[in-house]
Amino acid sequence: MRVFFICLSAVCALIISAVIVAKPWVTIHHAEPIVVKGYAERPVSADAGSLTAYVTTTGQTNAEAYESAGEALKKVQALSTGILGADIESVELPTSVQSVAKLNAAGKKTNVVDFYQVSRSLRFNTKNVTGLEKLGRALYDLNADGMRIEVSGPSFFVSDLDGIKLELVKEATSNGKERAQIMADSSGEKLGPLVAARQGVIQITKKNSTETESWGIYDTETIDKVVKLVVTVEYQIGR
Template structure:
């Protein structure tokens, strides 16, 4: 009899303790759910202050030395032209010479194929990087002047950058945080609650696109370099306790 009473008492105590743990868990769960999460946006438009541009020129010849000498002469002409356009010589960077053998491929009457040597193609590139965006832009658009000098020259589209991006990012973070907090305050007000302490803040990656474009954002961040005018944006996610 005593053993049965003791067993019942132990079981009852265990049941009561279990209810206490369950009640505390529910209470903590409800407390954890008593939060709101909001996302704020910060954005800013700006104009690039750094431009990068490259061009390429080449020569073809059956004689390697002849092609190299012609390319060297072209390099002098290009450098002289760049300096005449106000480009400091120290800002002009020429790459190493690239040498490629060229071949002509022919189909034989028996169904086979053969190749014949067609000479050497030597090419070299020139790169400019400057904060004088307008000057380099104008240079890249009027590159036909170099072609008119008898040089086989191709121009790439310029790339645009901004050197004060860190300052822009700080401003956007402040704006995004303010926007998120205002959203949280409005939600709490409409719910008849008080906004409590900030529990967590998560910052997204910076996205830089051309203004009014349909460029896609990427998980690791987007950086448009083809547009001189840019628009940057960043998101901040805040989680608050609601009292």
């Protein structure tokens, strides 16, 4: 019986020793990958923009109101050409015509037309982004001359975003690898191959802005912007 217990103890000791020796290898072999985020950003300047001017006029007849709106559009067109020069594309948008009914003594609408109201608009597209800013301010000033005008924009865009995105993907991925390498070195492990990579959404924000959205941001209010990109990369370790 004593011999049996001795043999049993020896077997148990061998099993425990094997587990102690094997445990570090199992931990490394089945270790979770290093998951890091790589970041890249680049300042850019808009090289295209658009602005829409809306004029509204009234008249006793539809024709009178329409003609008056046409004269107002001519002033808008002349102002835009004077500021932007030949580098401009103007597109007239659909016209809105509305008849306004007279009100009776009780303030209710009647079947008699009081006047007609016509709204016409022009959209300007240009690469002269600084001139577009100036045009927006000048158009608002036409209200001081009795013209009823509203302005949408200006909006500023970056035309070569695809090329910028590809460069940022490279830079952000490289940044992620550097971070993963630092983490592996700091823990005494070897950085293995890349096992997964996910690109985040592009964020185009104002300068010095920390604003982000899960679906991405595209700032159109400013000429000078920053394009930002985050990628998530996973690397094996211990290989």
